[in-house]
């Protein structure tokens with residue numbers, strides 16, 4: 001009898017997974033009322049798919065699902081967990097005391113399709129802009145220590161801090177993402193990558209109050225392509241060199257990007273501190289700039305409020321950076337700026353077919369400690385030494 005019963009249960013659970021496909025969070029008790037905390041239901045659904053020995057998926061139907069801080073932990077028993085989201089996942093309003101809202105950690109092989117994350121960041125932004133002592137803002141979606149991850153068609157709005165962070169992960173593809181937060185929302189970076197390898201960010205639309213995409217230390221083999229950025233602070237490598245023993249950044253391609261009303265276009269930024277590091281084999285190509293304050297910029301003197309770094313030279317070596325086919329207009333006179341480290345001059349900077357104007361006139365370029373090559377037509381005229 002007991003045996004028949006357990007066989008029946010096994011058959012029943014098999015048929016549930018097979019016939020319904022995905023595990024609906026509603027079946028785990030989730031309520032799309034925008035008020036009840038659905039953390040437990042989501043984590044229970046996760047536990048179910050993560051412990052399944054066959055590919056398994058979660059379905060989040062339309063509606064507003066409030067979910068407080070939640071860690072979706074691996075490792076899972078197989079490497080094909082999929083999450084299909086039609087609804088909106090909402091953070092608790094009022095800022096929280098965690099640095100990560102939704103975290104996926106130690107997961108090898110998972111995908112998220114669709115969905116909206118609403119970070120409800122307003123009270124955090126108000127706190128920060130009022131100059132009070134605020135708790136640390138949380139990142140809406142963090143992928144950490146994971147492998148073989150795909151995020152497709154996700155929308156992220158109004159994060160408290162970063163919208164998305166990819167940390168110590170490998171093989172992460174982010175496609176067709178929409179990110180939006182007001183241009184004056186502090187530190188709401190779009191996508192931040194750090195200590196990660198083989199990352200592709202493709203076909204995304206990012207409007208936010210800080211960097212659209214930022215690549216921190218240890219970003220390697222990164223392809224960023226078909227991006228619209230603006231408003232925002234542009235696409236940035238850095239800031240690097242604020243601490244000792246940082247990993248370098250290498251093999252990054254940024255291609256087919258439109259910047260609109262951004263404070264920077266393509267930027268490489270290091271602290272004016274002596275800590276060693278490097279940025280090498282970087283390619284910026286096929287880029288259009290509409291009203292960008294610093295379309296092309298390398299700044300190795302970053303030292304906000306002159307704290308702990310005045311008069312130090314950056315120890316980060318920048319080399320082999322190609323800028324190719326970059327056009328449009330600058331919002332400031334200096335459209336091209338290479339302000340490199342006097343002790344580690346930039347080397348192998350290559351300019352090919354650049355046309356940047358300022359108020360329909362010729363813009364200017366500025367170089368300090370930078371050398372390289374020029375080819376094709378370059379306006380403003382290049383100031384690189386050879």
Ligand SMILES: *[C@@H]1O[C@H](CO)[C@@H](O)[C@H](O)[C@H]1NC(C)=O
Nearest residue numbers: 198199220221222223251252
């Ligand atoms: C550079 O990065 C791209 C994108 O991840 C990758 O396809 C390519 O193999 C890398 N090149 C080298 C030399 O590692």
Ligand SMILES: *[C@@H]1O[C@H](CO)[C@@H](O)[C@H](O)[C@H]1NC(C)=O
Nearest residue numbers: 260261262263291292293331
């Ligand atoms: C250019 O962009 C800045 C923001 O970086 C904005 O304040 C300004 O209005 C824009 N100018 C034009 C002409 O659109």
Ligand SMILES: *[C@@H]1O[C@H](CO)[C@@H](O)[C@H](O)[C@H]1NC(C)=O
Nearest residue numbers: 341342343344345367368369
């Ligand atoms: C760096 O630039 C400064 C100012 O242009 C110049 O005086 C100095 O010689 C340069 N240093 C090197 C190592 O090229």
